[in-house]
Amino acid sequence: MTVPDAARTAGAASSRALGATRAMQRRRRAGSTMTVLIWAAAGLSLLPLVLIAGHLLVGGVRVLTPTFFTALPAPPGVAGGGVANGIAGTLVLIALASVIGLPVGLGAGLYLAEHRSTRLATIVRYLSDVLSGLPSIVLGIFAWEVVVRPSGQFSALAGGFALGMIMIPLVARATEEMVRLVPVALSEAALALGFTRWRTSLSIVLRTALPGIVTAALVAVARVAGETAPLLFTAFGTPYWSLRVDQPIAALPLQIYNYAMSPYDDWRAQAWGGALVLIVLVLVISMLARRATRSRFASASGGAVND
Amino acid sequence: MTDVSRPVTASAPSEAGSAARAHLTPAVALRAVDAAEDTRSGSAVPISTHGLEASYGSVRAVREATLTFTAGRVTAIIGPSGCGKSTLLRCLNRLHETVPSARVRGDVRIGGESIYAAGVNAIAVRRGIGFVAQRPTPFPTMSIRENVVAGLQVLGIRATGSELDDRVEEVLQRTGLWNEVADRLDGNPMSLSGGQQQRLCLARALAPAPRVLLLDEPTAALDPGSTQRIEELVYALRGDVTVVIVTHNMQQAARVSDHTAFMLAGELVEVGPTRLLFTAPVDRRTEAYVTGRFG
């Protein structure tokens, strides 16, 4: 729609009411009714957040003792027990996912930024968006088929692989966006000095965009840190302490799921504690992400346009 | 293409030499004041373009440009916005081809050697040529000092710390920046003013001692004070360095350049000694432009 189109529709709206005060009042009333409804929608949308946060705090804080962070899961009926292996396992899985997903996502993002409008870039960009909307459980099944089935056992590696696949499109699109914020003139200045393409990309463009890319990576990490479905038949979970990548490994989301679905009251209580820890973990990563962008990038791009 | 009935315009074969201003042979083109300096411009190299064509996708930005930039002299390229003057400049260090969909035809020779010949490495070509863009482009992740030596480091030059320090001081002195930044060489270049940033970029371009310096409207975004310093520096560089400066400011062209080329809609209309081009242009389009009747 063009500006005249908008003008016409708005013109129709206003001419409908021209001159008639009663009509004007009706318009105001219609407007304020909708405004109230929209305020209500906003309020209602945030209600679940308040409820979930409240229940998490009430249910979670009760079980958060020091041993909760240091102990292994206890059998049902045995007091104590914790999620130490789940926390460690989640960190291992995040690391594996990053090793697999970050380089590929970064590379694809650089490609997209450097070949903005070529046909391949358009296709990759589009499919990347489509890929990021696919159910994570399907990627879990894919990882099962290509890692677990051939190797004959569940493993941390398979879980990291599944999470890494999820990260690729997220990192790629975010990297592209960040790299595009770096002025073309900056890379041209480097090329004109005789920098090679790859050195220009890595030591000028990527370094300038780095804070933004760190943010992108952390956002992707935060997203996969809470993923459960793709781990069900890859990392699988274990009640024991294990950091080996070729063995099943515990993960906080898996433990929350198993505890929540169990018939034992003390396990269910611990599920709330685990959920609180998981959400704090996710939120802390997200906060770090926000901070990384705020610190340096603003000054890096702000200076060049001050005149 | 140029009007065939006017062989004096630049895109006519410059070798013909039938008209004094058709090409830039030093003997004819030099201003009287420069004649004495001519003897010491031994290290500078001439640049010549031969039927140069440059395009973005289907848009032809430069058509059939043939001209010579005299060694050790300052040549200004003027013309209205979008006339292809920046594109022509960017063909001289093979920067144009880094834009997706960009094409170059024809040839450019620097010191007699073709820079578009097969087997010539674009990166090596760029290393011998300084370039300053319209807006300041200091590398924001590097310190001021690192910015100055960025072009040297990429050459893989072996220099002792003190040699490098001397070079940093030398080029910052020349760009008049030394007194302003000597105490914060390790500081962030983004904290400098726009004019200082641009002079830093000039210092960065000069540090590897290029034989050719290309300036793409270097003062378009600057205040008068910074503009003046850059113009003075450009003027002082003649002799050693062949300078090509793109500008939309005719006064600037008149102030700093020995020769001026006028472009219009991708076409090279006229080239000649600056004073003559501004006072007695041959082409009526040039005349219309320099007298301010359009553009």
Next chain:
Amino acid sequence: MTAPTLPPVAHRRPVRTDVRVDATPARGYGDRVYGVFITTCALAVPALLVLVAAVIARSAWPAIEQVGTELLVGRTWDVPRGQFGALPALLGTLASSLFALLLATPLALGVAIYVTELAPLRLRKPVAFLVDVLAAIPSVVYGLWALYVLVPFLREHAMPFLGETLGLRELALFRGPAYGPSLLAASLVLAIMVLPYIASVAREVLQAVPRAQREAALALGATRWEMVRDAVLPYARSGLVGAVILGLGRALGETMAVTMVIGNRHEVPTSLFQPAYTMASLLANEFAEASGELHLSALMAVAGLLLAITLVVNAIARWLVWRMERRA
């Protein structure tokens, strides 16, 4: 090659005259490695999609051959007897997602309009931030909350209220005993989960509406709401539809929270109060301990079906959002 030494800058010192200062080989090795690397990474994205589809299709093939269309239309899923009819899961997936969308869409669009058009400036960022937080909560946490807070609430209060007090149980949609775990519970938690997702895409779409559109309407004397209704929403329509369909894609594939509250019963759902099943929950529950090749293959077929549906839904949605954002 030996490294060149530092050439002088200043006047009257003779230096080389050639411009080819350095001797780096044409199209340097590093450039080629870099180019190949980023191109490979870019190609990995389409390759991954094709590979996922191919691997799942191959594994699903035995079941497709042996079970055939029964997979799509069969109502019985009985592993020991080798009956694999996924119709209940398919319909459960569609029903829960569509009902969730019905609930979430007005709210999500409301939030998006609120944040971009109507909210006081100092409230916009905080509200947008809180919506983002809602989107960051992991699925399993939603599931936990729904299982222990939402489901008991539905069973004790909401379902009796809807059924008895309002007398809705006369309608087929609300028939049946109030179990708690049900299609209704799954739809509600799905609605909460896709709401921030739809809202944030819708927000981007609304922000892409050019200022001139808004100003044209305001200049003609439109009230703020009229501006939104007559200038902003028509302009953004295809993008907003895209946002909602993206939410649908999310809902269709959402696994953990749904698995925890839908009741996991292999029956074609006829009432919101009834327990049901979804394709994703079926996979979550049975895949790890699939018994026999045919069972596994049938699950792969279910995964393939889920993949195909979400692929189409996402492809359409992304196309709509793109078209809108490119035009802006």
